[in-house]
Every structure is written in structure tokens, then in C-alpha cells.
Amino acid sequence: MIRILPFPLLSLLLWLAWMLLNGFSWGHALLGLLLALLLPLATRPFWPNVPRLRNLPRLLRFLALVHWDIVVANLTVALLILRSPRRLRPAFVELPLALTDDFAITVLMSTISLTPGTVSADVSEDRATLLIHVLDVDDPEALVAEIKQRYERPLKEIFEC
Amino acid sequence: MDSLVEFLVAAFILLGAAFALIGSIGLARLPDFYLRLHGPTKASTLGVGGMIMASLLFFSWQAQTLQLQEVLIVLFLFITAPVSAHMLAKAAMHRGLARRKDTKGRPWKQ
Amino acid sequence: MLEIALPVGFALIVLALLLNLYRLLRGPTLPDRALALDTMYVNAIALIVLYGIATDSKLYFEAAMLIALIGFVSTVAVAKYMTRGDIIE
Numbered sequence: 001m002i003r004i005l006p007f008p009l010l011s012l013l014l015w016l017a018w019m020l021l022n023g024f025s026w027g028h029a030l031l032g033l034l035l036a037l038l039l040p041l042a043t044r045p046f047w048p049n050v051p052r053l054r055n056l057p058r059l060l061r062f063l064a065l066v067h068w069d070i071v072v073a074n075l076t077v078a079l080l081i082l083r084s085p086r087r088l089r090p091a092f093v094e095l096p097l098a099l100t101d102d103f104a105i106t107v108l109m110s111t112i113s114l115t116p117g118t119v120s121a122d123v124s125e126d127r128a129t130l131l132i133h134v135l136d137v138d139d140p141e142a143l144v145a146e147i148k149q150r151y152e153r154p155l156k157e158i159f160e161c
Numbered sequence: 162m163d164s165l166v167e168f169l170v171a172a173f174i175l176l177g178a179a180f181a182l183i184g185s186i187g188l189a190r191l192p193d194f195y196l197r198l199h200g201p202t203k204a205s206t207l208g209v210g211g212m213i214m215a216s217l218l219f220f221s222w223q224a225q226t227l228q229l230q231e232v233l234i235v236l237f238l239f240i241t242a243p244v245s246a247h248m249l250a251k252a253a254m255h256r257g258l259a260r261r262k263d264t265k266g267r268p269w270k271q
Numbered sequence: 272m273l274e275i276a277l278p279v280g281f282a283l284i285v286l287a288l289l290l291n292l293y294r295l296l297r298g299p300t301l302p303d304r305a306l307a308l309d310t311m312y313v314n315a316i317a318l319i320v321l322y323g324i325a326t327d328s329k330l331y332f333e334a335a336m337l338i339a340l341i342g343f344v345s346t347v348a349v350a351k352y353m354t355r356g357d358i359i360e
Contacts, residue, residue, distance in 0.1 A: 020233050074180060074207045081187040081200055090196055092266030113243030116203035120243070121195075121250035122269055131269055133250065135199045140265065164272070171276035174321065178283035181317050185287035188294050188310055194303055197294075201310035208287075209313060212280075212320040219324050234316065234335055241343040245309055248350035253302040255354045 009053060011036040051101045051159040062154045069115045069150075077116035080136050092121070093140045095130040098152055102127070104159040111151050118147075166222045170215045177211025184208060193261045194253050195268075202246040210235055277325050284318045305349045312342030 018032035053059065080088060099105050105127060109120040112132060122131040137143050187200020213231045220228040254268040288311060295307035316335045323331040 017233060017236075020230050023230075070207065074203060077187075077199065077203055078180065078183045081183055081191070085191050085196070088191075088196065090193075090261060090264045092195075092260075092264065092268055094266070109247065110240070110243035113202060113246050114206065114239060117199065119195075119198050119202065119246050119250060121247065121254065124269075133195045133198070133268075135196060137265075167272050170324070171272045174273075174276045174280040174324070175283075177317060178280040178287075178321070181314050182283045182287040182290075185290040185310060185314065188307060189290040194300065194306070197303065197306060201291075201306065201313065206313070209317045209320070212317045216320050216324055220329060223327070228329075230329070230332055231320065234320070234332075234339055237336070237339050237343075238313065238316070241339070242313075245343060245346040245350065248347050248354075249302055249306055249309070252305070252350045252353035253300075256300065256302065258300055258302060 007040045007047070007050060010040050014039055051103050053158065055158050058154060059158050062151075062158060065150070065154075066111055066114065073116040077135060080117070088136045089138065091134045091137045091140055093132045093134055093137070093144060095132055095144050095147060097123075097128055097130055098148070099156060099159075100127065101159055104155050105130075107159075108151055108155055111155075112147065118143075163222070166218060170219045170222075173211045173215035173218065177208045177213075177215065179208075180211060181208030193264075194258045195250070195260055195264070198246055198250060198253075202242050206238055206242050209238055273324075277321070280321050281318075281325075284314055284321065287314050288318070301353055302350075305346060305353070308349075309342060309346040312338055312346070316342075 015032045015036040018035060019028065022028040022032075097105060097108075099108060105123060109123065109130065112118050112120040112130075117135045119133045120130055121133050123129070124131075132147075134140070134143060184200045184203060188197050191197045191200060213235050216231050217228060220231075260268070291307050291311045291314060295304050295311070298304055316338050319331050319335040319338065323329060323335075
């Protein structure tokens with residue numbers, strides 16, 4: 001089971017993407033199934049240690065939260081951009097990471113970049129600190145606390161224990 | 162075409178186009194590179210998101226079935242946009258691009 | 272309603288593309304230009320999707336997808352070149 005389907009979720013995603021690209025027909029369903037089985041096997045060496053997904057409902061709630069935040073923060077940033085740029089208070093902020101897994105860190109960085117107003121600029125060699133550039137911040141520490149509470153904690157629950 | 166669907170499609174088109182424009186305004190007028198990075202990577206993603214929503218609604222209504230193809234574009238953009246933003250930020254820090262003087266904190270040495 | 276929303280949408284996106292072009296020409300640094308080009312890719316995708324709605328054709332979906340793919344790869348390649356002075360080490 002493990003040997004045939006190393007990454008069941010990746011296989012499912014590949015199959016869904018294939019079906020979306022080609023539209024539904026039984027032939028494509030079969031071909032997609034074949035690709036969804038073979039591609040993860042073929043690309044296995046590229047994924048040295050993928051974390052187990054531990055909490056699917058939590059992941060779905062996290063995705064919903066992120067999408068909502070993207071919309072809300074987009075409106076905020078739109079206003080910030082249209083105001084006078086002189087009133088912006090930009091900052092580089094360092095965020096100490098509690099996550100240890102590379103993939104989880106990547107997801108956190110993507111989340112930070114996608115929610116407007118913050119861009120993750122770099123991660124330190126030892127994976128202990130994240131460098132974030134913020135468009136407009138009053139209290140950097142409060143921002144770090146919010147990111148940790150809002151995004152990092154759920155990710156920790158989803159990918160690690 | 163049903164007028165409610167038409168209204169929604171029109172609303173999503175205008176929303177998407179407005180956000181695409183605001184992102185580009187940010188790119189054009191903000192004073193330093195790190196600030197400019199914020200405009201496009203955000204508003205453009207929602208800009209395209211709005212367009213895709215409009216397109217989904219429009220074609221699903223035309224065919225009277227759910228047409229989800231376009232979701233792939235949004236999915237792809239949402240996965241790749243942070244990566245390109247990250248790479249560009251790294252490149253900027255490596256070249257030591259100037260930041261606005263009142264920026265708190267400092268970029269790391271590359 | 273669409274007959275108003277479509278031209279307005281086109282106008283806004285084209286204006287966005289012109290602003291990107293301004294940043295692309297003006298610079299002042301290489302990362303700025305790369306960022307402007309990346310934004311142009313994203314806006315071009317929006318334009319193509321909008322054109323698909325306007326012409327009531329799904330033909331353009333593949334074009335939008337291809338621009339998304341090419342845009343990402345080229346931006347990453349350019350950014351990598353700017354940091355390392357090389358694309359494939």
C-alpha cells in the first residue's frame with residue numbers, strides 16, 4: 001500500500017488537475033489515474049521527507065481562514081496604496097519559528113506572502129528565523145504574535161504534533 | 162442570460178480589474194523596491210482571482226454545468242506568486258537595494 | 272450589464288499594464304524591472320481571461336495557463352540569476 005501510493009493526497013490532486021484540464025470522460029479518468037499513480041512514484045526522490053498530514057478538518061478550516069484573510073487584507077492594502085505613501089510605516093520584522101519541518105515552513109511563508117501587507121523575504125540557514133517585510137506596521141511585536149497565533153499554530157497542528 | 166448571474170459576472174469583472182489596477186498603481190508609485198513588492202504580489206492575485214470567478218460563473222451558466230477548469234490558473238498562481246516574490250526579495254537583498262530611510266529593522270546580509 | 276462591465280474591465284487592465292510598462296522602462300534597478308515584468312504576466316492572464324468572457328470562447332484558457340507557467344519560470348530564473356550570477360549551478 002505504502003509502496004504503491006507513497007503520497008495519496010498528491011495522487012488525488014494530480015488526478016483532479018488532470019480531470020479539470022481535460023474535462024470528464026472515462027478514457028481521461030483512466031489515463032489520469034495511471035498518471036496519478038506513476039508520477040508520485042517517479043518523482044519520489046525529489047521529496048526526501050514529506051510530513052504526514054495529521055489533521056484534515058483543521059487544514060480545510062485553515063484554507064478557509066487564509067482565503068478570507070486574503071480578501072480582507074487586500075482591501076486594507078488597497079487603501080494603503082491609494083493613500084499618501086509618506087504615511088506608510090514599513091519595517092523588516094524577524095519572526096522566530098516554532099515549526100521545524102521544511103514543508104510546513106514553506107506553507108507558512110506562502111501564507112504570509114499571499115496575505116497582503118506582508119512578504120516573507122528570507123529564512124535563516126538554521127530554519128530558526130523568518131525575515132518578513134511589512135508594508136505598514138505600528139507594533140512589530142504584535143504582528144509577530146498575531147502571525148504565530150493565526151497561522152503558525154494551526155500549521156503545527158496540521159503537519160506536526 | 163439571467164440578470165442576477167449577469168450582475169455577479171459584471172461585479173467580479175470590475176472587482177478583479179480594480180484590484181489589478183490598484184496593484185499596478187502600487188508598483189508604479191511606491192518609493193522603494195521592498196514596498197513595491199507588496200502591490201503586485203497581492204492585488205494581482207486577487208485581481209486574477211476576481212476575473213476567474215467571473216469566468217467560472219459565466220461559462221458555468223452558459224453550459225448549465227459546473228465548469229471548474231479556470232480554478233487551475235488560480236491554484237497555480239497562489240502556489241507560485243509567493244515563490245517569485247521570495248526570490249525577488251532575496252535578489253534585492255543580495256544586491257543591497259536601498260530601502261526607505263524610516264524602515265524599521267534591516268534586511269539580512271546575503 | 273456586461274456590455275458596460277467588459278469595456279470598463281478592459282480599460283482598467285490595460286491601464287494597469289501601462290503602469291507596469293512605466294515601471295519596466297523606468298527601473299531604476301534590475302529587480303524592479305523583473306518585478307514589473309512578473310506583474311505584467313499576471314495582468315496579461317487577467318486580460319486573456321476577460322477576453323475569453325468577451326468572445327464567449329474557452330479557447331483562451333490554455334493561453335492563460337501557458338503564460339502563468341512561463342511567467343513563473345522566467346521570473347524565478349531571472350531572480351536566481353541576479354542572486355547567484357548563474358541559473359543552473
